[in-house]
Amino acid sequence: MKNILFDFISKYVSLSEEEKNVLLSLDLFHTVKKGTILLEEGQKSNDSYFVLKGCIRTYYIIDGDEKTTAFYTELDAYTPHCVINKAPSEYFISCVEDGIILIADENMSADVNSKFPKFEIMCRKLSEELLAKKQTDFDEFKTSSPEQRYLNLIQKRPDLVQRVPQHQLASYLGIKPQSLSRLRARIIEKKN
Amino acid sequence: MKNILFDFISKYVSLSEEEKNVLLSLDLFHTVKKGTILLEEGQKSNDSYFVLKGCIRTYYIIDGDEKTTAFYTELDAYTPHCVINKAPSEYFISCVEDGIILIADENMSADVNSKFPKFEIMCRKLSEELLAKKQTDFDEFKTSSPEQRYLNLIQKRPDLVQRVPQHQLASYLGIKPQSLSRLRARIIEKKN
DNA sequence: AAGATTTGTTCACTTAAGTTAAGAAATACT
DNA sequence: AGTATTTCTTAACTTAAGTGAACAAATCTT
Structure with missing residues (x-):
């Protein structure tokens, strides 16, 4: 699992052994069971996710039934809207399968980012990339x-x-x- | 126009006078006429946009007719997918109205980011925010x-x-x- | 293994979007 | 000002998605 993570990161920045060890000291890896709810509607959270294995989904409950809007699978990174806008979540996040998820609390990330500007750069690149891709997916959906x-x-x-x-x-x-x-x-x- | 820009930036980071002057020395502001095409399908580009006044749109040409997928208006920032993935653009960008657009070449941004980590932080925050919002808009569209x-x-x-x-x-x-x-x-x- | 629940398919009917075409209204052009 | 072009609306018809219900199949549960 460590290797999968570091291989992913290496696409954006190159880490020293020291930096890798800092990451590993943070207790990021979590095994999750199918059906586990990671976030509930109305709840506040500071957690971002990175899927190492398995599949998680976001869904709203509208007029009593579920509307699934996104799936995140191997090597997908995801920060819920409620983490960004510090408001209660409008949707649920649950695990479609048993899996291994990296969960990074915002304080953790802020810490690491301020100590190692490399991480800041990685986060910027990754976000820019995901944003461009999301827009393209949206375009494709519309058309x-x-x-x-x-x-x-x-x-x-x-x-x-x-x-x-x-x-x-x-x-x-x-x-x-x-x-x-x-x-x-x-x-x-x-x-x- | 300078004030509009600096007010916007101040929501993410606080700039020193020196940093403001660096920005102003870069020839970022461009007045554009309605109908101006900023980017064509098939073309490569390194330009990101920030709309100070007016409205720009992205559109595809599919089976001969235009499919408009996004509008960017006052205080909207936008980096086209082709800038991120270094591939020819799949769509056009044109000006819906006369306006004033800030255009930042990627080399410029890289320069500024490496000199002033503040800008790196701002870009990360902004991208993260826009990504979260884009996902929510997409969800709303789907549901x-x-x-x-x-x-x-x-x-x-x-x-x-x-x-x-x-x-x-x-x-x-x-x-x-x-x-x-x-x-x-x-x-x-x-x-x- | 039996029963309950979740999941997936089919069908008949309703509603709304796609298509093609025509014409009106607004805008741009010279 | 007069013409051309673009933009918008309306209408008749076609196609596909929404709805409600019934049933089959697969999957939990105990």
């Missing part, structure tokens, strides 16, 4: 139909379709579970 | 209907509905111009 979005998902994140329940995928695609079922049947129909 | 999205837009960015052509708004809302017309008629109908 395509549910069917195109599903086909696109099969291409870009084929694992998700396997590891995540259909009804969660449906809201991730901005539609109802029944529509996803129908849409899939339609695609198979077209192939023949 | 609502075109009509809800339009009503939401009237609440949150009422200026946009005034200053931007309907057909650009339509693709921003993920629908066709005719559907936006119909949807607006439907809303007015409901009021009576």
